[in-house]
Amino acid sequence: MNENPNDSFDELMRRAMHEEADRVEPTDSLPEIQARARAQRRTTSRRPWVLTAGAAVVGTAAVIGAFTVLDNNTNTAGDSGVAAGPSTTSSASALPSSTAPQAGTSPSQAPLTEPPTAQATTVPKDRRGTPEPMGRGTLVPVYWLGDKAAVTPAPGATTKATPKVRLYRTWAKVSGRPAVEAVRIMTSKQSGDPDYYSLWRGAEINTVTRSSGTVTVDFKRLPTTKLNPETADVAAQQLIYTVQGALDDSSQQVQITQNGEAGARLFGQVDTSTPLSRAQAANVQALVWITSPAQGQLTKSMVTVEGTAAAYEATVNYQAMNLKTREVRKGYTNTKEGQKFTPFAFNLKLTPGPWQIEAFLISPADGSTTDVDSKTIEVR
Amino acid sequence: MVYEECVTHESSWDADEALTAVYTAHYTSLVRLGALLLRDTGTAEEIVQDAFVAMHGRWHRLRDPHKALAYLRTAVVNRCRSRQRHLVVVDKHTPRSLPDAPSAEQAALRTAETDRVIEAMRTLPEKQRTVMVLRYYGDLSEAEIADTMGISRGSVKSHAARATKSLRQLLEQNV
Incomplete structure (x- = not known):
């Protein structure tokens, strides 16, 4: 081979690949890797890293107020080690919505002067607000979809009800910006419970910012799945519940944008040209969910099952089955109050082996089993 | 001398310290490597994260950041390659625009x-x-x-x- 052209070829290749590579700015995932590494180490106790914790809401109420940290989307590996602690309990409360100190934060985005087009409206910079503060080890709720239809129909009952999806909640410990991380889990991870899923998979979160009255969730990429109107609404609520939960504030509407533009038809159905409001819990939230034990948890023979339910006449039924010996335990318990979301708990004494625990309601209309939540656990 | 000290220090790392150190030094470049191989940053990130989790799990055998890097690189390249082969199969059946169109x-x-x-x-x-x-x-x-x-x-x-x-x-x- 002759030297000269080869040199320039090498140089061209090197330059092009580095240039191409430099366009990639990975998001900081050290906390997530650490969490997964820890979970892996504990494989003996099989505790999934998504914590399903009963009253874990306590303790970690997010430190949210007004924030001054500006995010230029440069969560590169370098910064990760020095991610800000939960020190940003800053003083100012309401944000001035008109002043735009963040004018230069994203130079790569379209210039402000660009007129809004008919279909897509660029949300003005000054309305985008500021990102939430960084936190370390913040516990955030992540919502998932689960099918409300019966898994095991009661004998003799005909379940004609169409499967309707409902929201189920898990908890995750995150570092970084709580709402962004919560949405990232929702869009890219499995829930840890095989019955829960997310129709947001494949979407890519960009930023979550707040300004007076509105939370803007900007995506690099929105999900492309097309859904029926009913499911699409619940799936949209999945995002709203998750974001509001992470921000610990359910009063603010959520504006969904893609690369700063509002107006996309989410799931082919939901109009996002204006902010979306939180739906009533009774309409979207699962009526029964088990908060403890967690899916896959290893337990002793005495198991306390805890959960939340909004049950007709406060009655929650349960059934537990040893998947090996087919032994069955059945019963019912009461929630603190009927019709409203209130806690329930019951104790089981189980023989060793894999058990599936189901909590469910019985339809007053036709006696069928509805709103099942199930957990599979391993009893020592 | 300095190098020696450095090595002794490094080999006394536990898995968590090694994870943080190697992550800080190499995470970005590994994701970029994966992205070049796959042309899909999201998948590249997933693959690199998996590789780090695996590295953490076998740190007691690696015990050396240089070996750890070689291990990570191999894991990332292997996973990207098998993902690519899978994509080729899929591509044959479904002509489509690239999911990662920039x-x-x-x-x-x-x-x-x-x-x-x-x-x-x-x-x-x-x-x-x-x-x-x-x-x-x-x-x-x-x-x-x-x-x-x-x-x-x-x-x-x-x-x-x-x-x-x-x-x-x-x-x-x-x-």
Whole structure:
């Protein structure tokens, strides 16, 4: 081979690949890797890293107020080690919505002067607000979809009800910006419970910012799945519940944008040209969910099952089955109050082996089993 | 001297410390490596995260950041390659636009020259492309490429030679 052209070829290749590579700015995932590494180490106790914790809401109420940290989307590996602690309990409360100190934060985005087009409206910079503060080890709720239809129909009952999806909640410990991380889990991870899923998979979160009255969730990429109107609404609520939960504030509407533009038809159905409001819990939230034990948890023979339910006449039924010996335990318990979301708990004494625990309601209309939540656990 | 000290210090790391240190030093470049191989940053990130989790799990056997890096690189390259092979199969059945079509904004940041090289790289068979990425982005020697890909040095040479030939032809045509 002759030297000269080869040199320039090498140089061209090197330059092009580095240039191409430099366009990639990975998001900081050290906390997530650490969490997964820890979970892996504990494989003996099989505790999934998504914590399903009963009253874990306590303790970690997010430190949210007004924030001054500006995010230029440069969560590169370098910064990760020095991610800000939960020190940003800053003083100012309401944000001035008109002043735009963040004018230069994203130079790569379209210039402000660009007129809004008919279909897509660029949300003005000054309305985008500021990102939430960084936190370390913040516990955030992540919502998932689960099918409300019966898994095991009661004998003799005909379940004609169409499967309707409902929201189920898990908890995750995150570092970084709580709402962004919560949405990232929702869009890219499995829930840890095989019955829960997310129709947001494949979407890519960009930023979550707040300004007076509105939370803007900007995506690099929105999900492309097309859904029926009913499911699409619940799936949209999945995002709203998750974001509001992470921000610990359910009063603010959520504006969904893609690369700063509002107006996309989410799931082919939901109009996002204006902010979306939180739906009533009774309409979207699962009526029964088990908060403890967690899916896959290893337990002793005495198991306390805890959960939340909004049950007709406060009655929650349960059934537990040893998947090996087919032994069955059945019963019912009461929630603190009927019709409203209130806690329930019951104790089981189980023989060793894999058990599936189901909590469910019985339809007053036709006696069928509805709103099942199930957990599979391993009893020592 | 300094190096020696450094090594003693490093080998006393526990898995968590090693994870943080190696992550800080190499996470970005590994994701970029994966993204070059796959042209899909999201998947590359997933693959690299998996590799780090696996590295953490076997730190007691690696015990050395250099070995850890080699391990990570191999894991990332292997996973990217098998993902690519899977994608090729899928591609045959469903003609589709690439899922990672760069946004207009990103595309604008790329120079035409890079564009041509990356386009040309796409036409290469998977092994040749991997060799080229490891050589020019990873700056690896033939021996290191051979180790990483689990092939002989001779194969690395011949893949590189064939890739160079096709790329040159393509790039000269398009000028």
